[in-house]
Amino acid sequence: MIAPIVKGLLLGFILSISIGPVIFAILKQSLTNGRKAGYIFVAGVSLSDISLLFICNIFTVVFSLALTHKSVIALVGASFLLATGIYTLFFKKIVFQEGEEDKEKLMRKRDLLAIFASGFFMNTLNPSVFLFWFAWTAAIGTTATETSNPITYKLLVFGTCLLFVLLSDLLKVALAGKLRPKLTQHNMVVINRIAGVIILVFSAVLFYGSFSY
Secondary structure (H helix, E strand, O other): OHHHHHHHHHHHHHHHHOOOHHHHHHHHHHHHHOHHHHHHHHHHHHHHHHHHHHHHHHHHHHHHHHOOOHHHHHHHHHHHHHHHHHHHHHHOOOOOOOOOOOOOOOOOHHHHHHHHHHHHHHHHOOHHHHHHHHHHHHHHHHHHOOOOOHHHHHHHHHHHHHHHHHHHHHHHHHOHHHHHHHOOHHHHHHHHHHHHHHHHHHHHHHHHHHOOO
């Protein structure tokens, strides 16, 4: 099944290039506390994504059972994506942060646990992350129902997405020192606009598909 893997890669790409507080926190942890702290922070973020994705999938399944026509939930997901794309492309403010000094610190277990928790809660308590996952679970869920094995389809899409995001975050930690100087104000604006356009394209496709159900 190539289609769900491709969708998962595209979804992971969108999430990995989205400019938000998490990407700066990953770089900051890596540069100020060392790579180990950066990896631990990423682990917390990854667990948060898995938890939110699980919760959103439960919500969309409940909504799907409650709705007579699945086109309604497709329209809901498309609307979320449309709003997210418009906000990302036209209204999202890109805050440029100065780089940190490259420092290595001796981290205790309690410090690493605190870093893990900060990654988990920073990601979990970000409303845009929840809306992102809710919109995409609604969108992918409606597509999955058209396949012979919806569960396998969704596992491939979201499994590929989560793996792509995790690997990209680990790469950010490994290349933190080289990556941080590249995040200029101009480059971040360009990346943000690319993400916005991609989201709008997916929204348009989902809107079109919802009217064909």
